[in-house]
Amino acid sequence: MFQMFRKSRSLVNAVEALPGRDAPIPTAERHFVLDRPLALDIPDGLEAAMFGMGCFWGVERKFWSLEGVWLTMAGYAAGHTPNPTYEEVCTGRTGHNEVVWVTYDPATVSFDDLLRVFWEGHDPTQGMRQGNDVGTQYRSGIYWTTDAQKTAAETSKEMFAHRLSAAGYGDVTTEILPAPPFYFAEDYHQQYLAKNPHGYCGVGGTGVSCPIGTGVAA
Numbered sequence: 001m002f003q004m005f006r007k008s009r010s011l012v013n014a015v016e017a018l019p020g021r022d023a024p025i026p027t028a029e030r031h032f033v034l035d036r037p038l039a040l041d042i043p044d045g046l047e048a049a050m051f052g053m054g055c056f057w058g059v060e061r062k063f064w065s066l067e068g069v070w071l072t073m074a075g076y077a078a079g080h081t082p083n084p085t086y087e088e089v090c091t092g093r094t095g096h097n098e099v100v101w102v103t104y105d106p107a108t109v110s111f112d113d114l115l116r117v118f119w120e121g122h123d124p125t126q127g128m129r130q131g132n133d134v135g136t137q138y139r140s141g142i143y144w145t146t147d148a149q150k151t152a153a154e155t156s157k158e159m160f161a162h163r164l165s166a167a168g169y170g171d172v173t174t175e176i177l178p179a180p181p182f183y184f185a186e187d188y189h190q191q192y193l194a195k196n197p198h199g200y201c202g203v204g205g206t207g208v209s210c211p212i213g214t215g216v217a218a
Contacts (some may be wrong), residue, residue, distance in 0.1 A: 012136075018084065018091070048102060049114065049145055054203040057074070066114075067108060068105045074185040092136050120205045130202060132202055140175070167208045
């Protein structure tokens with residue numbers, strides 16, 4: 001958020017990353033919108049994945065609004081620094097991405113449904129930025145927890161890349177990785193746009209529709 005003057009676009013390595021801390025930083029206890037405890041435990045019958053697609057304020061709102069989503073949480077992942085603060089992530093010296101953890105009921109909302117929101121909700125060709133938000137923490141990423149999610153993510157990336165190319169966009173830069181440790185963001189970041197309805201949201205799509213799950217060929 002408001003990071004247009006932070007221009008680091010190179011991922012820090014583990015040796016040069018900030019040391020972090022052993023204990024988690026404090027965060028909210030309950031989801032402001034869904035009124036459920038913020039926890040990484042996945043209830044029986046549900047699944048979870050993480051998505052990075054720019055400023056996590058706007059990203060989280062996209063997912064908590066979906067029927068079948070049980071829980072969303074803003075946090076940091078895919079870097080090196082344990083239990084980082086927002087200020088540390090903003091330096092570019094943790095390697096972390098701003099991500100949203102999504103726990104969902106696959107009987108109500110499929111992973112393909114989540115992927116469609118992901119691909120259509122941001123520009124996955126911008127590399128280490130989204131719009132005016134510049135830096136490695138704004139990179140595009142899908143972090144899967146099951147083999148089926150991995151296959152679906154990779155397939156959807158290939159399909160959407162064809163659509164984007166036909167529309168004049170460049171290469172898709174989205175990273176698709178097994179879900180790394182998730183570190184909770186601070187209390188005020190959780191469900192930020194529900195607490196601040198007129199707050200900043202720099203997340204925006206390309207206007208290109210994603211064919212995944214529609215039966216339409218790429």
